[in-house]
Amino acid sequence: MQKPLKIAVLDMYNSFPGEGMRCILALINEFQVREQLEISTQVFDVRTKNEIPDLSFDVFISSGGPGSPLESDEAWEKPYFELIDNIFTHNKSEAVQNGESTKKFLFLICHSFQLVSRHLGIGKVTKRRSTSFGVFPVNQIDKNIKEELFDGLPEPFYVVDSRDYQLVTPNKKRIHDLDVTILRMEKERPHVNLERAIMAIRFSKEVFGTQFHPEADAIGMLKLLSSEEKKKAVIKTHGLEKYNDMIDKLDDPDKILLTESIIIPTFLKLASESILQLEVA
Numbered sequence: 001m002q003k004p005l006k007i008a009v010l011d012m013y014n015s016f017p018g019e020g021m022r023c024i025l026a027l028i029n030e031f032q033v034r035e036q037l038e039i040s041t042q043v044f045d046v047r048t049k050n051e052i053p054d055l056s057f058d059v060f061i062s063s064g065g066p067g068s069p070l071e072s073d074e075a076w077e078k079p080y081f082e083l084i085d086n087i088f089t090h091n092k093s094e095a096v097q098n099g100e101s102t103k104k105f106l107f108l109i110c111h112s113f114q115l116v117s118r119h120l121g122i123g124k125v126t127k128r129r130s131t132s133f134g135v136f137p138v139n140q141i142d143k144n145i146k147e148e149l150f151d152g153l154p155e156p157f158y159v160v161d162s163r164d165y166q167l168v169t170p171n172k173k174r175i176h177d178l179d180v181t182i183l184r185m186e187k188e189r190p191h192v193n194l195e196r197a198i199m200a201i202r203f204s205k206e207v208f209g210t211q212f213h214p215e216a217d218a219i220g221m222l223k224l225l226s227s228e229e230k231k232k233a234v235i236k237t238h239g240l241e242k243y244n245d246m247i248d249k250l251d252d253p254d255k256i257l258l259t260e261s262i263i264i265p266t267f268l269k270l271a272s273e274s275i276l277q278l279e280v281a
Contacts (some may be wrong), residue, residue, distance in 0.1 A: 004038040005272050007098060008053035012065035012078075012111050015048045019220030020213065022062050024264075028061075031268045037276075052079045055090060055104060059268070060274045064110030064213055069125055069165050083121050091206050103244075105271035107207030107264065110163055113201070116209065122180060123198060124169040132161045133258060134234055134242070135221070135249045136255060138184040138199045138212065147183050147200075149208060149212070150265050156187070158255040159199070160216035166197040167211055179204070205235045206271075214263035218250040225250075 025041070033040040044051040046062075055058065060083075069108045073075075087104045105269055108116050112269060118125045137156035150157070170182060184200035200210045225247060226232050233244045 003276070004040045005059065005073075005276060006057045007039060007059045007061065008057040009039045009041060009043045010060060010112070011043050011045050012047055014065055014067060015045075016066045019217075019224065020053060020215060021123070023215040023217050023220055023260075024061055024109075026217070026261075027264050031265055034268065035272065037144070037266035037272060040177040045105070046076050046080055050076045050079065052076070052083050055083075055086060057091050058085065058104065059271050060104065061107050061108045061264075062106065062112035062116075064112065064162070067111070068127075069111055072141070080115070084116055084119065086203065087207070090203065099174070103206050103274060104201075105267070105275070106207045106209070107267050108203075109215065110211055110213055113135045113209040113211050114163075114165055114167055116203075117198075118200065120178060120180075120203075121171055121174045122178075122201065123167050123171055125167050127167055128164055128166050129162050129194075130237055131233060132166075132197075133163075133230060134161060134225075134238065135159070135246045136161050137187045137190060139186075141182055141185060145183065146179060147202065148270060149263050150183070151266065153258065154254065157259055158249060158252075159210075159212035159214065159259055160256060163210050163211065168195040171200060184210075206274075208267060210263070214259055216256065217260050218256055221250050221256065222247070245271055259267055 009021070009024055009028075013021060014239055021043070028039065042053070044053050046052065047065065082105075087106050091103050114125050117123060135158055138159050139156050175182065181202040182198055183202060186199055187196040188196065197211060199212055203209055225234065225243070231243065234246065251257070
């Protein structure tokens, strides 16, 4: 009898009412039904209750969230980074038992991506001059690098971006030493004399992260863009025409709907195949 796939969802929203957790859990449920797998999912409230999962889980998804990803003395930070370090350490060991992989898979979203990138020294995490919020394209770094999680997505593809901070200034030596691959950058803005943010990283075979929100769906984005606060902020930064364009993109099957349907579902599929179906050679 095949064991259930154990998924830990790390809620980094600090009790803030966002759409991210709903979207993550919906994608897991849709994957479970589609693939007809037995999945056990547990949510850990990291920042509010200092809840941290152990390594008995197979897959970890660490959410986005509000607030600063810069270094702090918050009680949850040390155990959170210990978990991250333990996942990397565990995966470097021989991790095949009884014909099954015991590798641990981790997906980092936005706030979590920034935290772990800072922790590992991938680059600098800084506050943006203004909030980035909306639907934007992200650009490929090297067309010769093939990324399985992006199979089926166009170049460039569109993402939901929502952040006050950014990962910039990649540390080339650290990236080389860790064998990390930077995959996507913020859209090119030739008229803006600012560094482009790093938007997607392959940290290892099992660990992946994005500074955008691949879990975001049209329902959640429409709800956010329709709020008076977000509407005013987007129009002030980008203009009414750009705001209306973002609304139009939400129902475009080649934009947000496509990104949501590919990245995390593919991550879950590849993780489950590795964990549940690996045969001893």
